[in-house]
Amino acid sequence: MGWFSSSSSDGSGPKKTADGAFVAPTKSTRQKCYESRDAFFECLDRNNILDSVNSKKGRDAAAKACGPADQAFEKNCAHSWVEYFKKQRVVNYQKEQTIKKIEAEGGEVMPPQLPVGSNR
Secondary structure, three states, X not given: OOOOOOOOOOOOOOOEOOOOOEOOOOHHHHHHHHHHHHHHHHHHHHOOOOOOOOOXXXXXXXXXXXXXXXXXXXXXXXXXXXXXXXXXXXXXHHHHHHHHHHHHOOOOOOOOOOOOOOOO
């Protein structure tokens, strides 16, 4: 399934160029991917499921509660994109929780600074 699968039963899969490479996704295919991602994540949110990729419990819960949305997500996006978005969801949540904890303890979150010059 997705842009890079080797088979597509409905003909809506990725197109190949004459040399056999896959055609880059268009604006409309990316938009379709983002919409199906958002629908899947909204379903996860409604069902209080954070991690649908790293744990068996999370994968099972996501499949049970949001199976059709997950299938649409995987159909409309490249496998690598699906994996990235699912993992990024967890990372972003953890980052938000860390920031909230620092702020609750009276700390200040500073944006990262790039090094200026080097004294070597």
